[in-house]
Amino acid sequence: MIPEPTESQQSEGFAKIDPKFQMTVRDHVHRTLRAAILAGRFATGEKVNERGLAEQFGVSTTPVKEALRQLETEGLVEALPRRGVIIRFDMSWAEEMILARAALESMIAHLAAKRIGKPAGVELTAIADLMAKATISADADSLISLNEQFHEHIHRSSRCGYLAKLIERQQFYDASIRRVIHMDPAERQKALEEHTAIARAIVAGDADLAERQMRNHVVRSGETYLNIVFGNKKDI
C-alpha cells in the first residue's frame, strides 16, 4: 500500500502522512457541529441532546461527548453539569470572536515584525504581490488561498505556536463566506491595500505599525462579515 502524498513532499520517496490529518469520528462530529453552530443553525440557548446527536450522526455517545467538550472549551456551547449543554453563539459572540482574533493576530504581527528573517520577508512580499495580481484578475479562489497563506506565513514568522493555535480557534468564516466577501471589488481592493501595508510594515520591522494595521484589518474585514451574515450594527 502506497501512502497518500501530502502537500509537503519530502526530498526522498513519499512523505509520511501527518498523523494529525487522520480523521476520527469525534473530529468529524466536532467540525460538523462547530460549522453548524457558526452558520447559525442553532439558536442561542438551545439545548442539545447527546443521545439525539449521536443518533443523527449514527455513532455512539462517546465521541459526541468528547466533541461537545471541545466545543465547550472553545466557548461555543455551555455545559450545565447533569443538565446538558446549550448553544452559545449569536451576533455579539461573533463580534467578540472577531475582537479576540484582532487582539491575537495583531500581537502575532507585532512579533513577526520583530522576528522575521530576510528570506521569509521576501516570501511574504511575494505573497502580497500575488495577491495584487489576483485582485486585478478578480480570481476569488486564488485570493482565498493566498489570504490563508499570508496569515499562515505571518504566524510562522512570529515563531509562536501557542498563539497561532489560539487564533485558529477564532476563525469562523469559511471559504464559502469568504467567496461572498470577495465578490465585492471595493472590498477586494481594500483588503489588498491592508495586506500590502501589513506586509510592508512587517518586512520593515515596524512592529507597532504592523500591529495596528493588522488589528484594523481584522476588525474591518470582520465587520464586513458581520454585515453579510447578521445584518448591520455599529460598535467598538
Place this chain on the structure above:
Amino acid sequence: MIPEPTESQQSEGFAKIDPKFQMTVRDHVHRTLRAAILAGRFATGEKVNERGLAEQFGVSTTPVKEALRQLETEGLVEALPRRGVIIRFDMSWAEEMILARAALESMIAHLAAKRIGKPAGVELTAIADLMAKATISADADSLISLNEQFHEHIHRSSRCGYLAKLIERQQFYDASIRRVIHMDPAERQKALEEHTAIARAIVAGDADLAERQMRNHVVRSGETYLNIVFGNKKDI
C-alpha cells in the same frame, strides 16, 4: 434539605446553587491535570496514558478522555490520533500564554473604558483604593483577592462574555505563586501603580491608554512570574 448558600445571596430565602459549581469527576481530573501541567510536573513531549491516568485517579477512562479533550483545546496537550496525547508546556509556551493574556486583557480594558458606567467606575476606583491600603499593610491575601476582583470587575464592565472566558483560560499562576510574587515590596508597589493607572484610565474613558497600560501590566507581571518559575530570559 436546605440548599447551601452561595456568595451571591438573593433578596429572599436561600440562593439556588449555581449548577456550574457542581463538581464532576471530569472537572476534577481536568483541573488537577491542568494544575500539574502548569506546575511543570510533566516534561514537554511526554506521553500520557489514558488508562494509567484513569487508574491513578481511581476512575474510568471516560472522564479522563473528556478532560484530555479539554486540555487539548486549551493547547496544553497535543493529541495525535490513535497514538495518544503528549504534554505541550514549557517556558516558551508560558511566555505565549502571557502574551495571549496581554492581548486579550488589553482589548477588554479598551472596551471597558468605553462601556463602563458611572457606578461601576466608582466601584473600580474603590477597589483600587483598597489595593493601596492592602499594599501599605502588606496584606498578601487581600491583595490576591482584590487583584482578582479588579480584573473581574473590568471584565464585567466590558460586557464581553466570550473574551472574559477566553482570558480565564490564559490564567496559569495560582494563589500560591501570587503569594510569592507579592512577597516583594517593590513588586507590590509596582503592581499598585499599574492598577491605579489602569483604573484611572478606564474611569476617565481613555480606551487607548487603558489598553496600553493593561498590556504593559500583564506583560511585566508575567515576566516576574517567569523569572520566579523558570529563571531568567529576555524577550518581546
Place this chain on the structure above:
DNA sequence: TTGTGGGATCTGATATACCAGACTTCAGAT
C-alpha cells in the same frame, strides 16, 4: 551485522450498559 517481517502487546477510539440527578406529570390534599 543489518534489516525484514510476522506476531504479541499496548493503547486509543468507539460502543454499550448502568446509575443517578433533574425534570415532568398527575393524583391527592388544602
Place this chain on the structure above:
DNA sequence: ATCTGAAGTCTGGTATATCAGATCCCACAA
C-alpha cells in the same frame, strides 16, 4: 383552583467491553 410531592421518564455522567491501529520484539534470512 392551587399547591405538594411521589412516581415515572429523560438524560447526562461514569464504568466497562470491544475493536483496530500502532508499537515492540525477536527470529530468521541476506
